[in-house]
Amino acid sequence: MKLLRVGAKGAEKPAILAADGSIRDLSGVVADIGGETLGPMGLETIRAADMTALPKLEDGQRVGPCVANVGKFICIGLNYADHAAETGAAIPEEPIIFMKATSAIIGPNDDVIIPKNAIKPDWEVELAIVIGTEARYVEEADALDYVAGYCVCNDVSERHFQTERGGTWDKGKGADTxxxxxxxxxxxxEVPDPQNLKMWLEIDGKRYQDGSTKTMIFGVAKVVSYVSQFMSLQPGDIITTGTPPGVGMGIKPDPVWLKPGNVMRLGIEGLGEQTQHVRAYGA
Known part of the structure; x- marks a missing residue:
């Protein structure tokens, strides 16, 4: 199933992409796409619904974040061998965990706003894991049992804030949008092998990232298991799993940074595409 949320910010309706390409309203079936709805019982309730009887939503409406009320927005850093190489970083011995603020979450086609005092805004197409069942101390062999599904994430970053302002990476990752x-x-x-998905990102029509989840250092099952050793995972939590090469900071000899007016397009095989227009703060 492809589950989404459609409507104005703060007034999104739960919806499903039907086999005929139409978007059907799930408001009469579930309250939203998040929390308990993402557990096995909630997803089975949606599967049991008669798609042909669900109201069609009008085309052209805003698509909101695909998961509502995310509790934790967890990220894994330097998780692609080829991306680590382009940045000159050593291959991590264990997954690197950091957090994005949940207030950073926006819809896939909403504008991305460069924050005040930004110097090095950058892009990162990533596979995100959506948790469906509460998880604590999960074994790697069982980890996928706790996953509801997957989505595309753009881990937009401000590298100056992230790496040159002291402290942890979080301050370069959590800006609004x-x-x-x-x-x-x-x-x-619908994603039988999350470790074999093509992924890409373009800026103003130029392809910068063209990779695959094959080059992940720590796969999805390992990531879910590992994170669950340090914190419980709740339904609706998101773990975004790192990016392939082609980010702005890795371009030699001169890095490329996002600027107002840029258009980012990105996607992952089977998971859809995003398009974001980049704006300056206050513009």
Whole structure:
């Protein structure tokens, strides 16, 4: 299933992309796409609904974040061998965990706003995991049982804030609009191998990232298991899993940074595409 949320900010309706390409309103079936709805019982309730009887939503409406009321927005850094190489970083011995503020979350096609005093804004197409079942101390062999599905995430970053302002990476990751997710959350039954998905990102029509989840250092199951050793995972939590090469900071000899007026397009095989226009703060 491809689950999404449609409507104005703060007034999104839960919806599903039907087989005929129409978007159907799930408001009469579930309250929203998030929390308990993403557990096995909630997803089964949606599967059991008669798609042909659900109201069609009008085309052209805004698509909101595909998951509502995200509790934790967890990120794994330097998780692609080829991306680590382009940045000159050593391959991590264990997954690097940091957090994005949940206030960074926006819809997949909402504008991305460069924050005040930004010097080095950058892009990162990433596969995001959506948790469906509460998880604590999960074994890697069982980890996918706790996953509801997957979505596209653009882990927008400000590298000066992230690496040159002291402290942890979080300050370069959590600005408002730095977390577009969607367009859909695709249930895991439709993603038989999350470690074999093509992914790409373009700026103003020029392709910068063209990679695959094959080059992840720590795969989805390992990531879910590992994070659950340090914090419980709740339904609706998101873990975004790192980016392939081609980010702005990795371009030699002169890095490329986002600027107002840029248009980012990105996507992952089977999970849909995003488009964001970049604006300056206050513009």
């Amino acid at each position: 730095f977390g577009p997710i969607g367009p859909w959350m695709v249930t895991k039954d």
